[in-house]
Amino acid sequence: MTGKPAYAYVIYIGSTPEAVWDALTDADLTASYWGHSNVSDWRPGSPWRHVRTDGSQVADVVGTVVEAERPTRLVTTWAEPADAERPDKHTRVTLTVRPHGDIVRLTVTHEDLPDEEALAVVSGGWPAVLSNLKSLLETGSPLPQAPWLVPDP
Template sequence: MSLPPPPGPDGLDAAFKALADPTRRLLLDRLREQNGRTLRELCESLAMTRQSATQHLDLLVRANLVVVVRRGRERLHYLNPAPIHEIEERWISGFDRPRLRTISVVKHLAEEQAMSAGPGSVPSYVYVTYIRADAQQVWSALTSADLTARYWGHANVSDWREGSRWEHVRTDGSGVADVVGRVLSADPPTRLVITFGEEGTDAAEPRPSVVTFLVEPYQDIVRLTVTHENLPDAKALGDVSHGWPAVLANLKSLLETGEALPQRPWEMAPKEA
């Protein structure tokens, strides 16, 4: 399996090279307008042949500027702002540190991130991060009540079998579950699919959102992809866009250093426009 390299100096070289081409910048603009597009949709919007579009998209993927998510037989393309954030942090934030403090305080806050408000089964939010760990360690971090309590502030409790209930339980001893759901699919240690909120008995009630964790091992690292779909509105998208990077930054810190971040990253206020 071949994975794109994590962000770093070589990745920035690839990002600059990719951004130098006007056609590739146009592809990124089209994904900014509507994320989660197929190759066919991108070709239609640009009057471009599939071969040309594929070559340009492959370069954007290698530069970490585009993330590809498979849905059945389709490959959906998402804009990934992480390299742009890294460029901003390296060359711009020093000149405007106060305004960009939210980005720089959490280490690698958004290593890879792509989001969309598209309808249907297209993921509403996609986040990818690289972790120096093995697949079993990442799986345990996602499913262990003790470990989730350390980096999330809630214990995720379940037997993690398909169809089982799971609960996001406070760690204050109250036993209160702030989120509940069902395990839709569990294939340890590589794939876990859960509902995020139980579906009500009233047919008029909205379906719960669905979260998918995909764990892909590669040599000494793991690529963890989180998709959160069926979000009800823009506010929910904004909430998960702030929450998931913070939670996963804490998970990454715990697995790589043995300690969670010194402050709760999700309590940081989002950067004002």
């Protein structure tokens, strides 16, 4: 335990573990519900990038694949590109995909956050992204408006 803030979120999705895994790791699918493409070969030790879909090819987040056990577990480090070579600035995301009866339980744990401000950002971001993922997998379309673009009242 590092003593740094951590965040966990669980969502249930009417899908299969394989389809959820693909939605988390396929660049075209992540682009459709996240607005970024997750780009990697998803092998442990490989780099991954969270690349904007606006054509700029800018990576807003970079990291390393720590574990990849299709379709049940994906662990990656996350860092801003400027901090890519500073492991002390990396956070860690664990995605666990489990069958739950005829549906899937997806658990996201985001650890080693630097402070409470970062915790507030990820606690707003993950539910929005995963709601869009759930909608895509259950209906074939993401939500009509990306939740993170809607201002709070």
